[in-house]
Amino acid sequence: MKLVWATLSTALLITACSNNADTDTTAEQASEKGWQTTFFDDFETFNTDNWQDQILWVNNEDQCYVRDGAFDTREVSNGTLKLRVVDLGQKRPCDNMNKAGEQHPDTQYVAGRIASKNKQEFVQGKWTARLRVPNSGQPGMFPAWWLLGAYNNEPPVQEADETVCWPMTGSGELDIFEHHSDGGPNHYAAxxxxxxxHCGGGDWQSQMLVQEATLDKFHEYSVEWMNNDVIFRLDDVEVYRIKDEGHLLPEPFFAILNFAKINDSPMTSNWTMEVDWVKHETWVE
Known part of the structure; x- marks a missing residue:
């Protein structure tokens, strides 16, 4: 069963972080206010307690997601995660399936996609990743850092309550960083x-910000729930606020990092999204 928190008190946070904390440490934590870290991964290793490969076909993407970093699509080295799209030079079969049960056609492109589904899931709070995408703006590029409701019915379906179709409540979506090459380099959408x-009925445009950033440099991209607002930040500076709609996203969310290819344009260089760390925080009054 998933852990659902309508609210998270200081006492619950302390229990979740350390069941064995001594009395002095507990008292110190209880006296602190502000954002408290509930999950942090700095990618010294690929931690399977935090992440799993997510293998599926969505958005008519051209690449095939593969497992276990096959073909160098996923690498953890020197303290960062690298997710790549790789051109194999010739087409090969792809086992990815879409929502209708159709199999992805043969493709010469493979890529990495990881999710914290059924590993690290949280209600509201604040999610942040520090990442970069060199060589941005090339045709077909589609790297993303985003959240999806934990009751989503897309693969992998691992628990009985994963029955909700996108983007209904329970399967909501927030895109924290999404670079779509059609708009050129050095920008992203939040x-x-x-x-x-209704199932499949998602409005992508009306609650979207397009923001400039030097994508080849590391930046912190975050989203937070605060006082029923949803706030997007770049390097902890507010860039976009959606007011009075936080209650419309009450479910636990898991995180996704992926690099997709969205058309058949040839690749002219290596495509890599490099992630330094990911964390989730909870606000404590």
């Missing part, structure tokens, strides 16, 4: 996918 009330 958004909430607005739920239109």
């Amino acid at each position: 958004r909430i996918i607005k739920n239109e009330g």
Whole structure:
């Protein structure tokens, strides 16, 4: 069963972080206010307690997601995670399936996608990743750092309650960083996918910010729930606020990092999204 928190008190946070903390440490934590870290991964290793490969076909993407970093699509080295799209030079079979049960056609491109589904899931709070994408703006590029509701019915379906279709409540989506090459280099999108009330009914445009950033440099990209607002930040500076809609996203969310290819344009260089760390924090009053 998933852990669902409508609210998270200081006492619950302390229990979750350390069941064995001594009395002095507990008292010190209880006296602190502000953001408290509930999850942090600095990618010294690929920790399977935090992440799993997510293998599926969505958005008519051209690449095939592969497991276990096959073909160098996923690498952890020198303290960072690298997710890549790799051109194999010739087409090969792909086992990725879409929502309708159709199999991805043969493709010469493979890529990495990882998710914290059923590993690290949290209600609201603040999610942040420090990452960079060199050589941005090349045709077909589609790297992303985003959240999806934990009751989503897309693969892998591992628990009985994973029955909710996108983007209904329970399967909501927030995109914290999404670089779409059609707009050129050095920009990204941040958004909430607005739920239109039926399966597959997602409004991508009305709650979206397009923000400039030097994508080849590391930046911190975050989203937080605060006083029923949803706030997007770049290097901890607010860049976009959606007011009075935090309650529309009450479910636990898991994190996704992936690099997709969205058309058949040839690749002219290596495509890599490099991630320094990911964390989740909870606000303590």
